[in-house]
Amino acid sequence: MFEKWITVISTVCLTLSSAYAYAVMERETFEVSVSIPTAEFHVLPVDPGWMGHEQKLHWNLATDELGSLRKQFDVKNTHGAIAARLSEEPYISNGREVDNIALAVMFNRIKLTVDNAQVITASEANIGKRVELLVAAIKPDEGYKPGDYFGSVHLIFEALAP
Template structure:
């Protein structure tokens, strides 16, 4: 009889705590993705957050200067050089005032015309190269406001010349 009462009491106690254990549930959901480039040609930022998030150019009120944006890219083209161009003139705009931007890739200033930015010798084995985006200070200094803009670059494989 004692064993039966003990088993019943133990079962009752266990059943009382089961709902408490199941009530504590946490769920997390997040996006996961990957870009796997071809082995023959790629131009990828070392930090993928560079192209996934808005980038800030810091403003120094003492010197009235904007800090440049600097990043590194991994590049490769087993079939020749790498060319680059801007898709549109890069600038920041606040609805009234504009701040033009200078974009250099591997120390080559980019324009709307395609130019070679990585030579065949450097592109064939692959290399890490710098990107720099610098604000061009207007003659009348920077005007107050919230500025936004887009820098859009196009990279392509340049076939070797024989």
């Protein structure tokens, strides 16, 4: 009887060990990172995954209008206000200059130009705030022309001293 148990246990162990020897294994690897801003000054997108990637302005077939891009930013400056400007006038182009579509860029509801504009007051910046970036097409007088349009928006933020 004892020999039968040893034989059964041995057979079960061999069966299990051979099943585990042929087990399929998958491994996944991914990178993890974090950017911790300074406590004194930062202007950071709430969802940084979109930065550096092309953003689509959606075309509405029913109204023949371009959609806008809206993104949230967290801002802070413990030493004063925050100013913003564009490095150049933004537009999207299909390669033909006559068809360029100008873009309006607003940060915290303030329209940005190539000149510095205060977009966050010192009191708001001191405690920090979440604000919206809005990029919208300015409809040309002659309407939108068919084509594939591309462009970029270059924002510059500065900490203003009191």
